[in-house]
Amino acid sequence: xxxxxxxxxxxxVLGSEDAYRDLLRSIVEVARAIFxxxxxxxxxxDEDTDELVFEAxxxxxxxxxxxxxxxxxxxxxxxxxVTRQPxxxxxxxxxxxxxxxxxxxxxxxxxxxxxxxxxxxxQALGVLQVLDRPQRSRFSLREMDLLGLFxxxxxxxxxxxxxxxxxxxxxxxxxxxxxxxxxxxxLLETLDGEQRQSAIRLLGELExxxxx
Amino acid sequence: xxxxxxxAWSLPADAVERIRAGWPDRVTREWxxxxxxxxxxxxxxxxxxxxxxxxRVGEVHGAVVIEVEDKEVTVTDDEExxxxxxxxxxxxxxxxxxxxxxxxSARVLGAGYTGSGDxxxxxxxxxxxxxxxxxxxxxxxxxxxFAATLHELADQAYFKRTTIVASAHNMPVESYPWRFxxxxxxxxxxxxxxxxxxxxxxxPVEFFARGVDVEVAWLGGESVxxxxxxxxxxxxxxxxxxxxxxxxxxxxxxxxxVLYLTASNVAEEx
Numbered sequence: 001x002x003x004x005x006x007x008x009x010x011x012x013v014l015g016s017e018d019a020y021r022d023l024l025r026s027i028v029e030v031a032r033a034i035f036x037x038x039x040x041x042x043x044x045x046d047e048d049t050d051e052l053v054f055e056a057x058x059x060x061x062x063x064x065x066x067x068x069x070x071x072x073x074x075x076x077x078x079x080x081x082v083t084r085q086p087x088x089x090x091x092x093x094x095x096x097x098x099x100x101x102x103x104x105x106x107x108x109x110x111x112x113x114x115x116x117x118x119x120x121x122x123q124a125l126g127v128l129q130v131l132d133r134p135q136r137s138r139f140s141l142r143e144m145d146l147l148g149l150f151x152x153x154x155x156x157x158x159x160x161x162x163x164x165x166x167x168x169x170x171x172x173x174x175x176x177x178x179x180x181x182x183x184x185x186x187l188l189e190t191l192d193g194e195q196r197q198s199a200i201r202l203l204g205e206l207e208x209x210x211x212x
Numbered sequence: 213x214x215x216x217x218x219x220a221w222s223l224p225a226d227a228v229e230r231i232r233a234g235w236p237d238r239v240t241r242e243w244x245x246x247x248x249x250x251x252x253x254x255x256x257x258x259x260x261x262x263x264x265x266x267x268r269v270g271e272v273h274g275a276v277v278i279e280v281e282d283k284e285v286t287v288t289d290d291e292e293x294x295x296x297x298x299x300x301x302x303x304x305x306x307x308x309x310x311x312x313x314x315x316x317s318a319r320v321l322g323a324g325y326t327g328s329g330d331x332x333x334x335x336x337x338x339x340x341x342x343x344x345x346x347x348x349x350x351x352x353x354x355x356x357x358f359a360a361t362l363h364e365l366a367d368q369a370y371f372k373r374t375t376i377v378a379s380a381h382n383m384p385v386e387s388y389p390w391r392f393x394x395x396x397x398x399x400x401x402x403x404x405x406x407x408x409x410x411x412x413x414x415x416p417v418e419f420f421a422r423g424v425d426v427e428v429a430w431l432g433g434e435s436v437x438x439x440x441x442x443x444x445x446x447x448x449x450x451x452x453x454x455x456x457x458x459x460x461x462x463x464x465x466x467x468x469x470v471l472y473l474t475a476s477n478v479a480e481e482x
Contacts, residue, residue: 050324072325079260079296082321082328083351084387085379087298088439092430119385122354124325138425139439141402148383 017168020161024056027154031130032058034146038110038132041065042118042154043077044161045126052077052127055158060131076115077127084124086116086147090135111135116147118155125158233466238480239473241407245454250310252460253453256344257306257446258335259299259351261290262317268304268429275317278335280327285334295322297430301438302350302446304429309406309450313457316344321351329358336362336376336389340369345456348449349378349395350442352387362389370394375456375464377449379441380417391416396452396468400424400444409448411475419471421447 024042032040039059043052050072054065073082080087090112110131118126128151167182184203191199236243254273262272275290294300303315320335321328332353339347347369353362366389369376378390380399390397400423401410410420423444430436448471455470456462462470472478 045325047326050326073322073328074295076296078325079298079321082325083298083442084354084381084385085351085442086382086440087442089430090425090437090439092436116383119354119383122356122386124354138402141400141424144382144400144439151383 017161017164020157020164021056023157024154024161025058027150027157028056028058028128031128031147031150031154034150035114035130035133035143037130037134040128040130042158043070043081043127043129044158045072045081045124052081055126055161076113077129080115080117080127081124084117084119086114086144086151088112088114088139088144090139114143114147116151118151118158120155120159125155125162128154239470241474241479244470244474245451245458248310248454248458250313250450250453250457252314253310253345253457254314254316254343255306255310255346255348255449255453256316256318256339256342257299257303257348258318258320258332258339259302259348260296260321261292261294261299261319262303262315263294263297263300263429263431263433266300266304266429266433268435269300269307269315270311271315272303273314273316275319276338277319277322278331278338279323280330280334283330285338287334287338290317290319292319292322294431295319297436298350298442301428301430301436301443302348302449305406305426305443305446306348306450306453309447310453310457313450313453316342329353329355333358333361333365336365336369340365340372340374343372344374345460346449346452347374347376348446349376349389350445352379352381352390354385354387356386359388363392363394365389366392366394370464373463375452375467377445377452379445382441394464396448396464396471398423398445398448399441400439406447407451408476409451409471410477411472418468419448419475420444421451423447 028040028042039061041057042055044055046053051069052072054068057065072078092111112132112135114130116128117124118128188199262269262275264272276287277290279286299317318335318339320331323331366376376395378395378397380390380397381387382399389395397418398421399417401420402424406422412418421444423441424439426438426443427435428438428443452467455467
């Protein structure tokens, strides 16, 4: 079975893209709450255009930022993505260039940020940022570890979102064979009882007929 | 009887040379880098570029940008400086520890994510060819296809007496080059003293250096307070530069041994 066919069939039974968006949104909300920060956001790397896209935002700038794009290797988020290294910066008021990406879009100028790469297997999928946590004390490596844990969770969410999008894309390309299979897989999920049994029996016969 | 010379990798008994390391019975920090300034040592920052004229960085001896287009590598003078701030931060940390070292910048970031692995390899290859004494790599890749070539380059550097100091990863992923034994890998500790560094009895991370709440150079001649293994790395790079300036003959193997013997949790005196 080709990867695209697999994806299309998966699309029939996978949760909707909205569900994964909700998951990412929930991750940034929790990250923001735990660190007591003003805002938190997740960028997804769009490999086709080599850009970072705001995928989920909690707090300041939430409405304006989702969907906006930045170059993938400039600025803090780009550095974190390309180098796979987490970075924490505080007390950055003095440098307006530091925050221009966000500031230009929202007028919100962060004074500090934590940024961590979202890594899944060998891929860098995006970046998680936490903006303006209260600077009441020295930063601790424990906070860095916590950020890393959130990043692992966010990376899984992001990977699921990518898989769902890929599956939908395959379906949307009008690939006839894949589309039929996906629709059947989706319909099968909605059936129960005798109807479902009959459908599965019928598909079993079809499988037999096709020489499996 | 074979008349030809023996292969280079064998050593007949009568050819053994006495090596005079000249190391004292107890290697101390005073012996290792007392009164050293970094003078005569060439350090390369492989990063996002270095802002020229930053007060915390001082003179940048040379700055290049590495680009790869259709597998064609170009190395040109860098006119843009730093695209992020990070390379400037690293350069400033090295300068603060080794004030008279010769600083170079090789910009390997900024050309997009997709080609970043190829640029990183080309940048490291260039740095090894240039024969720098120390190369600071506050970056890593998770792409396995680059691992073998990176490994080869790290070994080349090791045998050409170029010491690579690389940031370790504090997340549970495979990444390179910090995991290679031929480089010096660094993670962060929370102490404030820039000369405090610890040897790790449980590698692969070999050393911990200052990496939390460090005031560093940033864009526009400014400074920020920062945290990350990527700032711990230039601290150890600076100390390596000091040691090499006092003991230029040291190989990467010997340099790592000196670091071990002078680490804050190993040395008898502070």
